[in-house]
Every structure is written in structure tokens, then in C-alpha cells.
Amino acid sequence: MRQIVLDTETTGINPKLGNRILEIGCVELFNRKLTGNNLHFYINPERESEEGALNVHGLTTEFLRDKPKFHEIVEQLRSYIQGAEVIIHNAPFDLGFLNHEFKLLNLPDFSSHIGGVIDTLVQAKELHPGKRNSLDALCDRYGISNAHRKLHGALLDAELLADVYLAMTRGQNSLGMDVEEVVVSASETLEPVAMAEIIFVPASEQELAAHADTLAGLDKAVKGQCIWTASMHPPAAA
Template identity: 90%
Template sequence: MRQIVLDTETTGINPKLGNRIIEIGCVELENRMLTGNNFHVYINPDRDSEEGALNVHGLTTEFLSDKPRFHEIVEDLRAYIQGAEVIIHNAPFDLGFLNHEFKLLNLPDFSSHIGSVIDTLVHAKELHPGKRNSLDALCDRYGISNAHRKLHGALLDSELLADVYLAMTRGQNSLGMDVEEVKPAGSELLAPVAMADIIFLPASDDELAAHVEALAGLDKAVKGQCIWTAAMAPQLPA
């Protein structure tokens, strides 16, 4: 199965306010193995990044000024992601921006080009309810080194997310409930085992007295009734 781990960086948090995508990073997995067939591009948004966003990714207007516009890279992106299962951390954010960019070019939604979406943030919240589930927190939880991550970067974050996703879902394929039951061949069937006669020997008076004495000792130890004494006590009618 072909999967694409995807991340974006943007000029702000809301495409409806004119914010744009400035970086796309994708990492390809084939049958849960990294292939090295990655997709990475910086994009000139023809606007400045908001201060909060700039503090996150550090991609300045000057750095992006000679980079291609979105319409110049969109066909390569469409071909790369076509039909794949896409893995995103907090998928509504990235999909909202990607769908918006496609709409500006009068293209079908980004979502219509892919097979399905896995949101690792949703998956992490199900696995670790009440815990921090940011990418950094998940790297710490699964022992994935992110020491080289000083600022957010789409390709770097996709590479880290790929490691997190593989760690989070490790062994998942063997946990299904539809595993076929293995039945022994005819020659391996066990012959019926004859049940031996059960012999019942009632306790003697001395044994019963010793039992009562043992229960009394337990009652004394717990300063009340032990569970066996309580169970044997006669039940009062309701």
C-alpha cells in the first residue's frame, strides 16, 4: 500500500484571511517502508508571513521571493499524491489550506485526488487520552530523536511524523479479529478422554472445627468479618 506522510508550512492559520502555503513536504511509504521518493518544495506566497507563523517556521519573505508560485508546482504535486493514503498530523488544518489553494486555481479539491486520510492527532488522542499529543510530545513518547528540530519545517516534520506513525501502529496488522482458526489435521485430533469417577469425601467433625477456628482467626486479624465469614453468613430477607 502506498502512503504519503504530508506536512505544510503557511503564512498564518486561516486561508480565508488570505494566508497561503509556503512549504510542502511529503515522505513516501510503501508497505510501511520508507522509499526515499520524497516531495519537497518552497512556495512564494506573494505576501508576508504573520509574526506568529514566522516565529514557528522562520521562512522569511526574502527567502521565498525567488521560489515558484503554487500554480507552478501544482501538477507535480497532483501526480505525486494521486490515489495515495495520506497521513497528516491535525489533518483539517493542512487539508483546509490545500483545498483552498486548489480552489484558487479552479481545480478539484486536493482531497479528491487522494485515496483516504489518516489523522495521527486523532489516533494519538485515542491511544493517549488526556496526554499531550503534539509531534514533539509523540517523539518523546516513542523515543524518536528530534534534537535537530529547532524550527518547524514541512519535510523534517513529515520525516518525524513517518517515524511516529510507524511506532504508533507497530504490530497493528496482527491484532485483527478475523484471524483464521488453525484446526489440527485428522491424524492430529485427540481421542476423547474418559472422565474418571469423582469421589466425594465429606469433612470430618475435627476438620470442620479447624475450619471454623481458622475463619475466627482471620476475622480477628481484619478486626471484623473476613470475606469467607461474610459469604457464609445467613442472608436476611429483603
């Protein structure tokens, strides 16, 4: 199964107010394994970022000025995501922007190109109700290092989210097992448990001789008595 973990950075929080996508990061999973076939674009949004958004991603107008515009990368993006299941943290936000960008180019919605969406924020809230479920909080919870994440970046965040998704959906994340404790009252009668018959087969003379030869070889190797020989023949008390 092919899955794409996707994240975007934008000039603001509302595409209906003219905000645009300025970075897209995609990480490919195939049968729950990272393939390294990732996709990343910086995009010239043809407008300034709002102050709050700029503080989040740090991508200045000067940096983005010579980057391709969305219409220049859209066909590569469409080909890459075609038919894949897409994994997004807080999916309505990214899908809202992607669908808006596709609409500006008179293309079918981004959502119509893919095979479905998994929203990891929804999953996290179901698994950890009442707790913080931001990407940073989930990295801490699942032991994924995000020390290098000083600012938000679409590709970096997609890589972290891929690790979080794999950890969050692994099933059992520790060696401990939750076992339901059964309490039996004194008034209850326990059913008798049938004991299995134990059959004892003594070693043959040939097997005993081979065992003795092995111990002798071990004694020779340690120039004394090996642990096994010493345990069978402890030294006499003085």
C-alpha cells in the same frame, strides 16, 4: 499500499483570511517502508507571513521571493499524491489550506485526488487520552530523536511524523506483554491437568563414542579439561 506522510507550513492559521502555503513536505511509504521517494517545495506565497507563523517556521519573505508560486508546482504535486493514502497530523488544518490553494486555481479539491486520510492526532488522542499529543510529545513518547528540530519545517516534520506513525501503529512496542491475571478463590476446584507422556530414548553406542571424541577434542584445544569434562569429573577433594 502506498502512503504519503504530508506536512505544510503557512503564512498564518486561516486560509479564509488570505493566508497561503509556503512549504510542502511529503515522505513516501510503501507497505510500511520508507522509499526515499520524497517531495519538497518552498513556495512563494505572494504575501508576508504573520508574526506568529514566522516565529514557528522562520521562512522570511526574502528567502521565499525567488521560489516558485503554487500554480507552478501544483501539477507535480497532483501527480505525486494521486490515489495515495495521506497521513497528516491535525489533518483539517493542512487539508483546509490545500483545498483552498486548489480552489484558487479552479482545480478539484486536493481531497478528491487522494485515496483517504489518516489523522495521526486523532489516533494519538485515542491511544493516549488526556496526554500531550503534539509531534514533539509523540517523538519523546516513542523514542524518536527530534533534537535537530529547532524550527518547524515541512519536510523535517513529515520525516518525523513518518517515524511516529510507524511506531504508533506497530502494535507492540516493547518486549513486555500485558497478561491478564486470573485469580482463583479457595472455594473453586481446579480441573485436573493431563500430564503428557515423556518418552526417553537413550543414546546409542555410536552417539556416545562421537560425544567422547568431541570432548577429547575440546580438552586438547584448551590444553586441559573443558568445562563439560570438568563438570562430569570434578577434581578429588584434598
